[in-house]
Amino acid sequence: MKKKYTHVIWDFNGTILNDMQVGIDCINIMLSDRGLPVLPDLEAYRKVFDFPVEAYYQRVGFDFEKEDYKTCLAPLWVSLYEQHSKNARLFSGVEPLTRALREGGIAQSILSASQSQMMRKQLRERGALEWFDEIWGNDSIHAYGKSGLAAAWRAAHPEAVAVMLGDTVHDFTVAREIGADCILIAAGHHSKERLLECGTPVVETLLDCLPFLLHT
Template sequence: MQGYDLIIWDWNGTLLDDLWLALDVANRMLEHRGLPTMDQDRYREIFDFPVSEYYRRAGFDFDREPFESLADEFIAGYNARLRECRLHARVPRLLEAFEREGTAQSVLSASRQESLIDALAHYELTGYFGSIAGLADHFAVSKIDAGHRLLARSRPQHPVLVGDTVHDFEVADALGVDCILVGCGHHPMNRLRATGARVYESLDDLPLPM
C-alpha cells in the first residue's frame, strides 16, 4: 500500500461486514413470494452491478413487481437492521495507520449519499475521510460517475481503490486508478481473481504502512 497518496475505500462488504444482512433480507423477500432462497455461495456468485441484474438472477419477476419497488423493500429491511452489522475486525487499525502516515482516505459507495453519511457517523469513522461519495438514490446502478467527481475534488497523483466486488475493479479501471480487492465481502475469490487485480483474502492480509 506504500506509494499511494489516496486510498478510496468501498463501504459495503469492504469496511462494513454486511454480507450476512444483505443475504438475510433478500431471502426473507424471496420466501415471502414463495421463491427459492439462496445460500451464501449462491448469493456471492450472482450478486452484481447494476443490482437489478442480481435481482433477476435471484428469481424476482419484474413483470409482476418493478425493480424499484423491490429495491425499496430491500433497502427498508436493510436499513432497519444496519446497526446490527459490525466493521470488519481490522478496519479501525487500518484507518488509523494510514491517517497517521498522512495518506488521504475517501469512501466511494453505491449506497445513497445520506444513508452513507449516517452510517459512517454511527460507526465513528467520518473523521478519517476527506471525501464521502455515495449515490443520489438506492438503486445501485454504478459508482463510476461518483468516482470521477471524487477524483476531481481530491486531485491525487497516485490513488488506489480498495473494494470487494468485480464492479470495484470496473470502477477503478474506468477511473484509471489502481485496484486492490478483498475476498471478505460480496464476491468470492474466484470472481475477484479473474479480474487480474491484486487480491487478498481479507483486510487482515492488507499490508500496513511502515
C-alpha cells in the same frame, strides 16, 4: 504495484461494513414472500450478487413486469436493510488500517453505490465517521453502480495517485476507469474465485493491504 499513493479509495458495503449476512437475510425475505427459491448460504449469494443491482434481482427470480424495481423492490429492500443492518459491524481491520494510513499522510475517501446519508449514519453510529476525509455516495436508493461517482471523484482529484480497496469485480472495473490501482479483499460480497479473475492483488483481510499501501 508498489507505489507512493496519495489517496486510498474505500468501497463501503462488504469492505468497511460486514453486511453480507444482512444482504442475504433481506433478499431471502423478499424471495420467500414471493414463493421464490431463497439463497441457501453465503457461497450461493457470492455467486449471484452483482452490479447493476437490477440484474442481480432478475438473476435470483424477481419479475419486473409484476413489480417495478425502482418504485417497489428497491424501496422494500432498503426498508428491510435499515431494520436488519443495525447490528452489522465494521470489519476488524478498518480502524487500524485507517489509522495507519492517516499517520502515513494518505487521504481516504469512501466511494460507494449506497446512499450517502445511510453511510454517514452507519459510520456515525459506529464511531467511524471521522476516520474518512470524504464520502462519495448516491443520492438515490437504487444503487446503479459507481462509475459516474468515480469520474466525479477523479475530476476533483486529477493529480491523485490512487488505489481502491474493494470486495467486488465492479470495484476493480471502476478503479480501472479512473486510472487507479485496486486491491480486492476476499471477505465481502464476491467469492475469491471471481476476484482472482481480475488479475489484481487479492488478499484475505484489510490488514493484508498494508504492505501494498505503506512503504518504509
